Amino acid sequence: MEAGPAASFIQDGMVVASSGFTKSGDSKAVLLALSERAEFDPLQITLITGASLGQQTDARLATAGAVSLRLPFQADPVMRTLINEGQLMYIDENLGETAAHLKTGIFGDIDIAIIEASSIKADGSIVPTTSVGNSAVFAALAKQIIVEINLAVPSDIEGIHDIFLSGNFPDKAVTPITSTGQRVGRGSIPCNPDKIIGIVFTDKKDSPADILAPDKTTVQIASYILDFLGSEVRAGRLSNSLLPLQAGIGKVANAVLQGFAESDFEHLTIYSEVLQDSTFDLFDADKLDFASGSSITVSETCYQRIFQNWGKYKDKILLRPQDITNSAEVISRLGVIAINTALECDIYGNVNSSHISGTHIMNGIGGSADFAQNSYLSIFVTESTCKGKTISRIVPMVPHVDHSEHDVDILVTEHGLADLRGLAPRQKAEAILKNCVHPEYRDMLQEYFTEACTRGGQTPHVLEKAFNWYQNLRLTGSMKRHHKFQEPSPDLS
Amino acid sequence: MEAGPAASFIQDGMVVASSGFTKSGDSKAVLLALSERAEFDPLQITLITGASLGQQTDARLATAGAVSLRLPFQADPVMRTLINEGQLMYIDENLGETAAHLKTGIFGDIDIAIIEASSIKADGSIVPTTSVGNSAVFAALAKQIIVEINLAVPSDIEGIHDIFLSGNFPDKAVTPITSTGQRVGRGSIPCNPDKIIGIVFTDKKDSPADILAPDKTTVQIASYILDFLGSEVRAGRLSNSLLPLQAGIGKVANAVLQGFAESDFEHLTIYSEVLQDSTFDLFDADKLDFASGSSITVSETCYQRIFQNWGKYKDKILLRPQDITNSAEVISRLGVIAINTALECDIYGNVNSSHISGTHIMNGIGGSADFAQNSYLSIFVTESTCKGKTISRIVPMVPHVDHSEHDVDILVTEHGLADLRGLAPRQKAEAILKNCVHPEYRDMLQEYFTEACTRGGQTPHVLEKAFNWYQNLRLTGSMKRHHKFQEPSPDLS
Numbered sequence: 001m002e003a004g005p006a007a008s009f010i011q012d013g014m015v016v017a018s019s020g021f022t023k024s025g026d027s028k029a030v031l032l033a034l035s036e037r038a039e040f041d042p043l044q045i046t047l048i049t050g051a052s053l054g055q056q057t058d059a060r061l062a063t064a065g066a067v068s069l070r071l072p073f074q075a076d077p078v079m080r081t082l083i084n085e086g087q088l089m090y091i092d093e094n095l096g097e098t099a100a101h102l103k104t105g106i107f108g109d110i111d112i113a114i115i116e117a118s119s120i121k122a123d124g125s126i127v128p129t130t131s132v133g134n135s136a137v138f139a140a141l142a143k144q145i146i147v148e149i150n151l152a153v154p155s156d157i158e159g160i161h162d163i164f165l166s167g168n169f170p171d172k173a174v175t176p177i178t179s180t181g182q183r184v185g186r187g188s189i190p191c192n193p194d195k196i197i198g199i200v201f202t203d204k205k206d207s208p209a210d211i212l213a214p215d216k217t218t219v220q221i222a223s224y225i226l227d228f229l230g231s232e233v234r235a236g237r238l239s240n241s242l243l244p245l246q247a248g249i250g251k252v253a254n255a256v257l258q259g260f261a262e263s264d265f266e267h268l269t270i271y272s273e274v275l276q277d278s279t280f281d282l283f284d285a286d287k288l289d290f291a292s293g294s295s296i297t298v299s300e301t302c303y304q305r306i307f308q309n310w311g312k313y314k315d316k317i318l319l320r321p322q323d324i325t326n327s328a329e330v331i332s333r334l335g336v337i338a339i340n341t342a343l344e345c346d347i348y349g350n351v352n353s354s355h356i357s358g359t360h361i362m363n364g365i366g367g368s369a370d371f372a373q374n375s376y377l378s379i380f381v382t383e384s385t386c387k388g389k390t391i392s393r394i395v396p397m398v399p400h401v402d403h404s405e406h407d408v409d410i411l412v413t414e415h416g417l418a419d420l421r422g423l424a425p426r427q428k429a430e431a432i433l434k435n436c437v438h439p440e441y442r443d444m445l446q447e448y449f450t451e452a453c454t455r456g457g458q459t460p461h462v463l464e465k466a467f468n469w470y471q472n473l474r475l476t477g478s479m480k481r482h483h484k485f486q487e488p489s490p491d492l493s
Numbered sequence: 494m495e496a497g498p499a500a501s502f503i504q505d506g507m508v509v510a511s512s513g514f515t516k517s518g519d520s521k522a523v524l525l526a527l528s529e530r531a532e533f534d535p536l537q538i539t540l541i542t543g544a545s546l547g548q549q550t551d552a553r554l555a556t557a558g559a560v561s562l563r564l565p566f567q568a569d570p571v572m573r574t575l576i577n578e579g580q581l582m583y584i585d586e587n588l589g590e591t592a593a594h595l596k597t598g599i600f601g602d603i604d605i606a607i608i609e610a611s612s613i614k615a616d617g618s619i620v621p622t623t624s625v626g627n628s629a630v631f632a633a634l635a636k637q638i639i640v641e642i643n644l645a646v647p648s649d650i651e652g653i654h655d656i657f658l659s660g661n662f663p664d665k666a667v668t669p670i671t672s673t674g675q676r677v678g679r680g681s682i683p684c685n686p687d688k689i690i691g692i693v694f695t696d697k698k699d700s701p702a703d704i705l706a707p708d709k710t711t712v713q714i715a716s717y718i719l720d721f722l723g724s725e726v727r728a729g730r731l732s733n734s735l736l737p738l739q740a741g742i743g744k745v746a747n748a749v750l751q752g753f754a755e756s757d758f759e760h761l762t763i764y765s766e767v768l769q770d771s772t773f774d775l776f777d778a779d780k781l782d783f784a785s786g787s788s789i790t791v792s793e794t795c796y797q798r799i800f801q802n803w804g805k806y807k808d809k810i811l812l813r814p815q816d817i818t819n820s821a822e823v824i825s826r827l828g829v830i831a832i833n834t835a836l837e838c839d840i841y842g843n844v845n846s847s848h849i850s851g852t853h854i855m856n857g858i859g860g861s862a863d864f865a866q867n868s869y870l871s872i873f874v875t876e877s878t879c880k881g882k883t884i885s886r887i888v889p890m891v892p893h894v895d896h897s898e899h900d901v902d903i904l905v906t907e908h909g910l911a912d913l914r915g916l917a918p919r920q921k922a923e924a925i926l927k928n929c930v931h932p933e934y935r936d937m938l939q940e941y942f943t944e945a946c947t948r949g950g951q952t953p954h955v956l957e958k959a960f961n962w963y964q965n966l967r968l969t970g971s972m973k974r975h976h977k978f979q980e981p982s983p984d985l986s
Binding site (some may be wrong): 054172176404 | 562574576577578579582583584585586587593594597598599653662663665666667669671672674705727728730732736820821822825826827828843848850851852853854857860866867892894895897898899914915917918919920930945946948949950952953954955956959960963964
């Protein structure tokens with residue numbers, strides 16, 4: 001059927017689930033048709049996905065006022081504005097946990113799921129496209145399903161999906177993955193064909209990833225990480241093929257993965273969420289043996305390259321449900337080296353990944369906590385400052401904690417790497433002050449820490465000054481300017 | 494040998510590991526002998542345990558200045574003072590993670606491990622006593638081992654230990670536990686007998702647990718939880734035997750477990766860290782089928798009762814290494830219902846479990862994050878106020894985050910229960926304001942939240958006022974008094 005009639009199944013107040021993970025494998029017709037309809041036929045839905053959608057879908061739905069509740073992740077600026085205004089409720093979830101939350105029924109039944117597919121098999125099961133995300137749990141739980149068969153996706157994508165369903169409590173099964181390349185599930189998503197109420201054909205590529213080329217700062221950060229991992233190998237703590245790598249999205253993570261291509265490490269593996277351009281660069285550099293993720297999210301040129309040489313990559317990739325890629329069980333068993341981006345970090349190693357100035361959400365926590373909490377090594381990267389150095393990304397106290405000091409092993413900025421393992425909080429502060437903070441903020445931060453220590457404590461702070469930097473920023477446009485203004489000048493003293 | 498000569502193996506600067514988990518199965522002779530020696534022969538060690546020790550050992554070692562670094566948990570007031578003064582470095586760790594950290598070698602080699610035992614088997618393996626804790630990893634890694642054979646422990650304790658070693662990366666094994674009562678390991682701790690440099694005999698019971706009887710407040714909190722779980726059963730989300738229970742230490746958790754004895758729930762199981770008096774009360778009430786933990790920590794009367802009727806309990810208990818009881822893999826597979834105590838919680842559901850006023854550590858995070866992050870239901874309990882209501886335990890923003898809002902499903906005080914599942918942050922604030930906060934603080938908290946919302950954001954805050962309550966407390970002795978003082982009176986306006 002056409003997208004319009006398919007969208008008409010969706011009614012005001014429904015819980016709607018859609019495939020899609022970091023812009024890949026998402027609904028490309030029905031949700032857009034819904035947004036068009038909503039402009040003249042007001043309705044509001046709960047929208048649940050794998051992660052972010054492409055095609056401007058979140059923007060269009062938000063503009064049409066068609067979403068009352070959104071989870072577990074989104075990255076669109078228009079929708080973000082409504083969220084921060086409190087007009088659209090947003091549940092920012094750990095991406096590995098949504099499937100389990102849905103199984104409890106706390107969001108109510110899923111009325112309709114929209115799942116992009118490469119094909120539907122004779123048994124009704126659905127072959128996904130460039131992402132798996134939460135589609136398997138959507139297919140299991142939804143009352144009705146609309147399938148979007150995307151003819152733009154090469155049909156020989158079939159074979160890279162590994163759909164493992166762990167079952168429900170109290171009979172949840174072992175997820176038996178003991179190496180990144182081990183297939184444990186089936187190639188398509190089980191689906192009761194009676195639930196399929198519509199099939200829509202599309203012919204549209206995924207929205208491409210925005211790849212920012214490495215720059216001086218990100219290359220510097222990458223080199224610290226590569227040097228550190230090299231020293232871990234020399235210390236006998238890691239082999240030359242390291243442990244499975246996970247890297248979040250962002251230019252720093254991208255630069256780090258690109259750095260591996262020119263490194264001495266060999267036979268690397270990836271156990272991550274998103275397979276990005278850098279994954280395929282590592283395959284081409286003959287550095288990577290296998291990559292497991294929940295989506296392929298790449299630039300337009302990389303997309304062409306992959307699918308024109310599909311035979312070269314196909315046997316080295318598995319796409320899995322996001323509750324498997326982000327599973328605490330599997331991550332803690334494999335011993336992943338996780339590299340994620342911090343918005344900011346405080347002197348004790350607590351990380352804010354999601355909230356600007358502690359209040360306004362940027363995107364969300366994504367899978368960063370799934371990995372940081374369970375990895376062998378949890379590395380966070382950030383530039384030491386931003387916005388022309390008016391903002392230090394190393395602060396006295398982060399006003400929003402996504403990752404506590406317990407889940408942050410290594411912090412890296414373009415100024416250096418702080419190895420926080422085996423350190424007590426005051427020692428962590430010294431390591432971060434010494435290695436990570438921008439020189440223009442070092443004295444201010446040292447001054448704060450010194451004053452805090454006079455107050456005592458395992459984790460010293462001066463609570464009434466802990467957020468002064470944000471107050472400075474709000475009032476003067478810079479974290480530091482106001483501080484200088486506060487200094488009594490010789491003339492006045 | 495005698496304890497004194499055994500302690501003389503320990504030299505200044507050594508890394509010393511000791512058995513002991515919440516005061517059970519700890520060294521009762523060698524560490525005390527070391528503390529006596531340290532009074533006239535100054536030395537400092539790194540001391541690594543399972544969790545807290547009994548016998549005033551931490552107090553005596555701290556008084557003697559014999560510890561430079563302590564991990565992963567301690568609960569002694571004397572040592573706490575040194576920690577908060579910055580004189581003794583303390584690494585407060587997730588209790589399930591220490592074994593993995595030790596395997597990386599980041600704390601250096603363990604020079605000597607002291608392990609309390611019931612006996613040593615012919616193959617050199619060690620039968621533990623009332624706790625397992627980290628003893629298995631200590632025995633594997635330590636260069637030398639001193640065994641304390643405690644004759645006060647009934648020898649037929651043998652048989653309740655389940656020692657599973659998951660191995661090292663990249664070959665870490667599946668931990669195949671799929672039900673609380675499933676034995677997966679061996680009955681004693683593997684040990685190379687060549688490493689045993691001394692055997693000391695003791696005849697001393699564990700320090701007893703301090704059990705506080707339920708009072709009006711804790712019984713009220715317990716009843717909210719039991720009612721809530723009952724409603725989950727009626728909603729079809731849980732069976733009448735629920736899912737395995739975990740309860741932290743403390744009078745509220747104790748009251749909750751006691752409440753189960755008079756409930757309609759049946760065939761309960763426990764998958765927890767510490768088996769407390771309430772565990773055995775539930776066995777006696779015929780409500781509990783099985784209990785898995787890492788220690789038995791009970792009152793003196795309960796201890797007598799257990800070991801005088803050992804046959805009644807022995808087949809229903811397993812004691813496991815703390816990296817198994819607190820394993821993300823197993824907790825997330827079993828779907829544990831975790832009940833832990835918050836020091837304080839903020840309006841968005843972020844929990845502080847460890848730091849008074851954000852700076853001074855009380856005990857530590859313990860196993861609370863291991864369970865909160867991976868459980869099916871993460872419940873946090875706290876009284877709404879303390880110290881004659883001068884302190885509200887529900888605050889605008891916690892100044893130390895051990896558990897982010899993502900890991901807190903249910904918050905309960907004596908005023909009510911807030912079910913935070915499926916809510917966005919602003920909705921969580923409304924639920925907590927409505928159900929949990931003490932009436933004397935409700936207006937203040939509502940006022941903060943209302944002002945915060947005028948600033949906008951996914952998680953609204955007024956950063957420059959977020960910690961005013963602590964400032965009030967520091968300056969006036971009450972979180973509220975100063976607030977009243979700030980209110981302009983009609984006479985002055």
